[in-house]
Amino acid sequence: MRKPRVVGRRAFVRDGAIAMLALGMPPEFLARPLLAARSESSRPGRRKSLVCIFQRGASDGLSAVVPFGEQALSRARRSIAIPAPGRDGSGAIDLDGFFGLHPSLDPLVELYRRGEMGIVHAVGSPHPTRSHFEAQDLMESGTAGEMRTTDGWLNRALAETACPDCSGRTLVDPERHALDHGLGQGAMGGHATFRAVAVGGPLPLSLKGATPTLAIADLERSSAVGGGGTADAIAALHRTDAGDELSATAADAAEAVRIMETLRAERYRPSLRAQYPAGPFGRSLAQIAQMIKADVGVEVAFADIGGWDTHVGQGAVQGALARQLGQLGQGLRALYEDLGDRMEDVVILTMSEFGRTVAENGSGGTDHGHANCLFVLGGQVDGGVVRGDWPGLESEQLYQGRDLAVTTDFRDVFAEVASGHLGVDRLDRVFPGYDVRPERFRGILR
Numbered sequence: 001m002r003k004p005r006v007v008g009r010r011a012f013v014r015d016g017a018i019a020m021l022a023l024g025m026p027p028e029f030l031a032r033p034l035l036a037a038r039s040e041s042s043r044p045g046r047r048k049s050l051v052c053i054f055q056r057g058a059s060d061g062l063s064a065v066v067p068f069g070e071q072a073l074s075r076a077r078r079s080i081a082i083p084a085p086g087r088d089g090s091g092a093i094d095l096d097g098f099f100g101l102h103p104s105l106d107p108l109v110e111l112y113r114r115g116e117m118g119i120v121h122a123v124g125s126p127h128p129t130r131s132h133f134e135a136q137d138l139m140e141s142g143t144a145g146e147m148r149t150t151d152g153w154l155n156r157a158l159a160e161t162a163c164p165d166c167s168g169r170t171l172v173d174p175e176r177h178a179l180d181h182g183l184g185q186g187a188m189g190g191h192a193t194f195r196a197v198a199v200g201g202p203l204p205l206s207l208k209g210a211t212p213t214l215a216i217a218d219l220e221r222s223s224a225v226g227g228g229g230t231a232d233a234i235a236a237l238h239r240t241d242a243g244d245e246l247s248a249t250a251a252d253a254a255e256a257v258r259i260m261e262t263l264r265a266e267r268y269r270p271s272l273r274a275q276y277p278a279g280p281f282g283r284s285l286a287q288i289a290q291m292i293k294a295d296v297g298v299e300v301a302f303a304d305i306g307g308w309d310t311h312v313g314q315g316a317v318q319g320a321l322a323r324q325l326g327q328l329g330q331g332l333r334a335l336y337e338d339l340g341d342r343m344e345d346v347v348i349l350t351m352s353e354f355g356r357t358v359a360e361n362g363s364g365g366t367d368h369g370h371a372n373c374l375f376v377l378g379g380q381v382d383g384g385v386v387r388g389d390w391p392g393l394e395s396e397q398l399y400q401g402r403d404l405a406v407t408t409d410f411r412d413v414f415a416e417v418a419s420g421h422l423g424v425d426r427l428d429r430v431f432p433g434y435d436v437r438p439e440r441f442r443g444i445l446r
Helices: 009-022 071-076 103-113 132-141 153-160 174-180 230-238 245-265 280-293 320-345 410-420
Strands: 049-055 117-124 196-199 214-216 300-305 346-351 372-377
Touching (some): 103 117, 103 320, 103 372, 117 410, 153 196, 196 280, 300 320, 320 346, 320 372, 346 410, 372 410
Parallel strands (some): 049 300, 049 346
Antiparallel strands (some): 117 372
């Protein structure tokens, strides 16, 4: 269990200023400290960014990435099985003669064929819980066994990469560190506040912790409350002759608001090739693309897409799950196209708390399972292959006699991305209590 964080004077002053700031702004705008950059970054070139997509509700990986080579699957799913690839183009989209993509994920096929999307199957948590809330918390905390962890793996990864000279050091005061080693100025004026952003909802557990992070419900609605003079009014309200910490925090907040006002005023237009799905998920992805392209300093972005708990009426090639997968596939492809050549510096990682049962239930759906699949996209991804040790779907091969067994711990995938893409050296600090071994990595990055 991680020790509870002691709130010092700096945190008290900072949080007090934010509380006063929130009186004039929607509560979802600020979920963590607003700390501005104080010095130029020594990192050359464009920064690396990680975009995490959480499929909340436990997606059915056996229908998303179909092991059509398994006879047991079609026997267990009489009405919802995705057919094997047909000569007429029906059924699953063949990937390698054994696995196929659900037809609704067709937008991703080209990326897979180009080697820019990889898949890890039979991945998940070794913990046996079938509770959505427990499993999501374990995955977001990166612990897989400790239910009381209050900070997330992404927040801890950011603490380890606060600056290139400090990676691996114990940060006694991460807030002071953020002030002393802030981000450099980008095209929009890079700001330490935007190192990690959650778009479309409240701050997820994976971004909670000592490192400053930001939650934005909707960039269009929460970027300029009170009109264009909001930022200046906030700064004036908290300015003091002494230039103390409260004044500095207010200035930091004001600068963050100015950036968001500028982003809103741009009236962002995605690339012509990017066709985002209608609704909150597509809007969140478009706003993530906008911030990455504006060079405001995004290193980690997070978005949710719910609706994966398909106990009833799941459907097969058509139906509820197909519609969900269609949103996911269209959204991921749109984000990829929108970012264009920036995808050389971006990795997109999907995740879901656990999978679904191998057998369908009496309501034409599936129940809470165990292992699942995830997608990794990006120019640096070694894709075009389904990775992992396939455990099989015969009754004697199933976890607890009903589920796809876990053969890849999700932390090994997350650790490979944190190390190979974000540059984290001390993975033991990001995944406490877990023996991270590179030999267990699946080789998803080049």
